Amino acid sequence: MKTTLFVMLKGPHESCDLDLMERIAGDEDKAALLFEDAVYYSVMPGRAKELKRRLDDVYVISDDLQARGVDDRLIDGFQVVDYPKAVDLIMEGYDQTITL
Amino acid sequence: MGTLIIQIRSGTMMNMDVNVMVKLAEAAVEKGHDVKIFGYGEGIMAIKEGQEPKRFPNVGKSLEELAKKGVETSVCETCAYARGVKRGEEIEGASVGSLTNNLSVMVSEGDRMITLAR
Numbered sequence A: 001m002k003t004t005l006f007v008m009l010k011g012p013h014e015s016c017d018l019d020l021m022e023r024i025a026g027d028e029d030k031a032a033l034l035f036e037d038a039v040y041y042s043v044m045p046g047r048a049k050e051l052k053r054r055l056d057d058v059y060v061i062s063d064d065l066q067a068r069g070v071d072d073r074l075i076d077g078f079q080v081v082d083y084p085k086a087v088d089l090i091m092e093g094y095d096q097t098i099t100l
Numbered sequence B: 001m002g003t004l005i006i007q008i009r010s011g012t013m014m015n016m017d018v019n020v021m022v023k024l025a026e027a028a029v030e031k032g033h034d035v036k037i038f039g040y041g042e043g044i045m046a047i048k049e050g051q052e053p054k055r056f057p058n059v060g061k062s063l064e065e066l067a068k069k070g071v072e073t074s075v076c077e078t079c080a081y082a083r084g085v086k087r088g089e090e091i092e093g094a095s096v097g098s099l100t101n102n103l104s105v106m107v108s109e110g111d112r113m114i115t116l117a118r
Helices: A019-025 A036-042 A045-052 A062-067 A083-093 B017-030 B041-047 B059-068 B077-082 B099-109
Strands: A003-008 A029-034 A057-061 A078-081 A096-099 B003-008 B034-039 B072-076 B094-097 B112-116
Touching (some): A003 A019, A029 A036, A036 A045, A036 A057, A036 A062, A062 A078, A083 B017, A096 B112, B003 B099, B017 B112, B034 B041, B041 B059, B041 B072, B041 B077, B041 B094, B059 B094, B072 B099, B077 B094, B094 B099
Parallel strands (some): A003 A029, A029 A057, A057 A078, B034 B072
16 A cells, blocks of 8 residues: 655645645555644644544654744644654655645 | 655745755755755745855755755756846856756656645
């Protein structure tokens, strides 16, 4: 079964069709890697639930959490990663990477 | 080891996309991957020589350092000329290329591609 890593940059208040992930990857294993304002998904309970229910795993870039001063508000179920780990996820962790 | 393609479509002072680009490229090179960067639209400004941001990271300097480590950076010629950036105004190690000669080859040869855009 193919696995897909979605790269997200936009925050919860910007336009992003989360259903697109299900339309693209269906029932396949899928995860998201959150950069920049997309890290806000990991600290907003309602938005976090919306995202997590669509995915098997969600990773959050530590630098961007810290830059926004919200690293102490992380919701359970999100995995904080640094850039070296992000490279591993992109290059080896999944069969394909799609930027939303 | 594989090849990571990063397409940058945001300008240097628009948002943090260029910083993500630099950090991803640095981490990928450190891990032994090949990295190729292509600038499209406002993303072409990353290779303009003479960048002197006062309070922000100097993306041009970062790309010059990455070029020394083998990172290939090229940008869309049409986008560059439209913004008044000509051949010869690139930072060291970068080039004004084209969609057909650079991006299409990168995409065909790369293992993964990340697009940083707004």
